[in-house]
Amino acid sequence: MRILLVTLCLLVLAMAGCTYTLKPEDKALMESAISAGNEAKASAASASSAADKASQEAQSAAQxxxxAESAAARAETAASKAESAADRAERAANRAEMSADTAALAAEKAVKAFEMKQRK
Structure with a gap:
């Protein structure tokens, strides 16, 4: 048991002697890596914020x-109704013209009939 304890103590002493101590260059390199990691986190947060803003703008544009599509559909419907009204107005004008022609013919016949009565 003592041999095991002595061996364990020697092993602990050997490990303590073999521990690595940081050199100033290694420490600077590690600090640089930590700084770069922090900058990367900040950049990622900024990129995430920009992506969120772009997403909101895209949603706004989609809305x-x-x-605009709804307004275009309403304008198309209004144009269709206006065209239909114009067609009805044209048909009414044609009917009015036919009525005027019929009235003119009737008046012409009435004048001829009156003239014939005057001649007798």
Whole structure:
């Protein structure tokens, strides 16, 4: 048991003697790596914020596009109704013209009939 304890103590002493001590260059390199990691985190946070903003703008643009599409559909419907009203107005004008022609013919016949009565 003592041999095991002595061996363990020697092993601990050997490990303590073999521990690595940081050189100033290694310490500077490690600090640089930590600084770069912190900068990367900050850049990632900034990129995430920019991505969120871009996503919100894209959603806003999509909503605007939807509204524009809806307005275009309403304008198309209004144009169709206006065209239909114009067609009805044209048909009414044609009927009025036919009525005017019929009235003119009737008036012409009435004048001829009156003239014939005057001649008798």
């Amino acid at each position: 605007s596009a939807g509204k």
